[in-house]
Amino acid sequence: MLSIGKLGQAAGVKVPTIRYYEQIGLLHPAGRSEGNQRLYARDALARLLFIRHARDLGFPLDAIRDLLALQDDPHQPCAAADAIAQAQLQAVNRRITQLTALRCELEKMVAQCAHGSVGECRVIEVLGNHDLCVHPDHDDGDDAVTDHDHALAPRS
């Protein structure tokens, strides 16, 4: 039996995150010690490692929830799991495509900066005038699938 701290160490997951996973139903509620502290068996570690690995691969928690349900019932056909993984792969591919375009524009911007004053700065200028940048045709289509990225994401 592991304490929550040991479990977290073993899986490389922070303690509050484990409690969070329990709260949203990804982990089964743990048994408790006499003093009301959580105690975990080996299968909880396996489940947590599964979640952690899936998170490392970028799967959203909802997808992980589905994958765990599949894992719990090994007689179901594999197609659902395959579909989830493929969707994730496509999301990653879309994201890479987007980011590559961004990189291209950013590189141009930075390269043209003459390091003078802001008044003649190419960076500021390009940002202010959309026409100055070589932007591929900008479709506002809504093919959003798994795009809750923020910091590096153009709005869908």
Next chain:
Amino acid sequence: MLSIGKLGQAAGVKVPTIRYYEQIGLLHPAGRSEGNQRLYARDALARLLFIRHARDLGFPLDAIRDLLALQDDPHQPCAAADAIAQAQLQAVNRRITQLTALRCELEKMVAQCAHGSVGECRVIEVLGNHDLCVHPDHDDGDDAVTDHDHALAPRS
């Protein structure tokens, strides 16, 4: 003078987003009509387009705040703007590197799926057993710079 709706249309930004930008101080508070509705002049449109373009390039709002301050004072040296753009470029590059690694792993996973039952599914198996995947050495170093991505992000 533009209403908030017209401004949004002109800039390709939703109305609540404009109010949000005002709230967090990215846009100056707009003048009001007799009936207390916001009215915008041309310079507000320019500012909003600037923000929108920077967002499209993935700049976080804090960085945009700094860029706007620089734009407001054209006599400052350009170095600060250049630094912000370069930081963004590096963040994008890091992200692409990460995602490319993820893509590789996901592709392998999907390719190995034999479309049988979950019990023998390679996808589920690989997720459950970290050793089965060809993961490059996993350093827990903290080089987080702009990583508030969620859906597709491995935790830093």
Next chain:
DNA sequence: TCTAATGTCTCTAGTAGCTATAGGTTCAAG
């Protein structure tokens, strides 16, 4: 055995960048 340090408990609020909703007011067209 006592004590101090660490670990754990619950609960709440905060992060980014919006989006959605509710309940009310104003504006412009017919």
Next chain:
DNA sequence: CTTGAACCTATAGCTACTAGAGACATTAGA
């Protein structure tokens, strides 16, 4: 003059956690 759209404020929600407060449990050392 009426209707419907656009607008107002304020609040809550989204992802996936993280941080903090204040109280209780456990454990290692003296």
